[in-house]
Amino acid sequence: MAWARDEMIDGRRKTGRALRWGMIGGGQGSQIGYIHRSAALRDRYFDLQAGALDLNPERGRSFAAELGIAHDRAYADYGALLAGEAARPDGVEVVTIATPNNTHYPITRAALQAGLHVICEKPLTFTSAEAEELRNIAQLRGLIVGVTYGYGFYQTIEQARALVASGALGKVRLVNMTFAHGFHSAPVEDLNPAIRWRVDPTFAGPSYVLGDLATHPLYLSQVICPDLKIRRLLCARQSFVASRAPLEDNAMVLMDYGCGAFGTLWTSAVNAGAMHSQKLRIVGEQASLEWWDEFPNQLRLEVQGQPAQVLERGMPYLHPEALADDRIGGGHPEGLFESWATMYERIACAIEAAQQGDHARLAGIRYPDVSAGIAGVRWVEHCVRSADKGGVWIDYR
Known part of the structure; x- marks a missing residue:
């Protein structure tokens, strides 16, 4: 085992205190809710104090009690949470x-108008116009909006970023992205309500896999x-399970x-x-990088004319920003929990910097902010527009 760096991993806090935190959604039985709580509470950057966890108020209150939330801070809906916490001197900050998906825009907008920082599941909104509006509100009020692209915080992703920036690959020629699992190859939504909303345009928005899956490797590439920067793109999408139309369960995108x-x-x-098959390959003039989320501890570096190398996380040869x-x-x-926990840590640092008016510190923190959310929404819009025109090139604007 390689423990040479253990003395450098001391777990010291990077913020002065835990943020007073509330959850909207993510109730009992919600896989994503559990991931959020596990990540946010891992290093005590956040202290869960309030929640509107379920459409069923009693079920939500019961689960809130299991999580240690006081009865008077377990709310029936998000409106009650925002009003109730605003009336408290110790109300939640984030x-x-x-x-x-269809609730992200109105809830985020209401939370920002209530003066709260927001961490939102993606897609941030259904339209880029809505997302831009949220960014404007957040900027006017000095608030942080984080969007949960949680795969972007593995050490190996940071190492890949450093290698590209160093010029180790030479000029980048190709970026090949994949996120293609097989779990919905049959109409599983017929028996599973948790999946059903994802293929209903009313709840999911203008796309299924483009917005739900593809924006993850897109964010990694960015x-x-x-x-x-994308100049134009071409998208073709299909609904192999016919009942999912007009939403796609398969799509191909070309980007210039x-x-x-x-x-x-x-x-x-x-x-x-x-199983998952989220992969990213960056091809340069001199070398290529490849990352697969099923093997997140390894980054494959292939220099032309040399044996392939597998770079392992936690090793002293990695870039300092990765270590x-x-x-x-x-x-x-x-x-995944480690990556999500790092994401939550960085968002906490961003919130503290914003609260203190420390713009220099805030500018140095990389986290999936509202602009990342806008970029994902905008990309999906262009893909849908291209596909709906028969798979044609369209300018990116």
């Missing part, structure tokens, strides 16, 4: 929104290659970055037999 680089993305819920996120030392597996 809320997480873990509800179906983290690793921040200088690549306008600088000689080209991107491809395949996203699917009908890739029969595949700065190390939690458990080399040789131990790092998983």
Whole structure:
């Protein structure tokens, strides 16, 4: 086992205190709710004090009690939570929104208008116009909006970002992205209400896999290659399970970055037999990088004419910015909760910096902010527009 760096992992806090935190949605039986709580509470950057956890108020209050939330701070709905907490001198400062897609915009808007920082599930909104409005409100009020692209905080992603920035790959030529699982290759939503809303345009919005899956590797590509900007794209999408139409369960996207680089993305819920299959490959003039989320501890570096290398997380040869996120030392597996916990930690730091008016510190914190949310929404809009025109190139604007 590689414990050479254990003395550097001391677990010291990066903020002065825990933020008073509330949850909207994410109640009993919610997988994503459990992930949010596990990540936010892991390092005590957040203190869960209030919640509107369920559409069924009594069920929500019962579960809130199990989580240690006081009865008078377990609310029937988000409106009651915002009003009740605003009336308290010790009211929550930040809320997480873990509800179906169609509620993200109105709840986020109401929370920002109530003066609260927000951590929202993606997609942030259904339209970029709505997302831009939220950004304007947040900026006017000095508030943070975090969007939960939780895969972007593995050490190996930070290492890939550093390698591209260093020029180790040479000029980037190709970005190949995949997020294509097989768990919905049959109409599983017929028997599972938790999946059913994801394929209903009323709740899910204008897309299924493009918004639900594809925006994750898209965000990773933007983290690793921040200088690549989409100039135009072409999208074709299909509904192999016919009852899901007009929403797609499979899609292909081509992206022209306008600088000689080209991107491809395949996203699917009908890739029969595949477990998760979120992969990202960056091809440069001199070398390539490849990351697969089922093996998140490894980053594959392939330099032309040399044997392929597998870079392991937690090792002293990694870039300092990658090692700065190390939690458990080399040789131990790092998983989704670690990445989410790092995301929550950074959002907490951003909130504290905003509260203190420390703009220099805030500018140095990378987290999935409201602009990341807007970028995801905007990308989906363009994909849908291209696909609905028969799969044609459209300018990115």
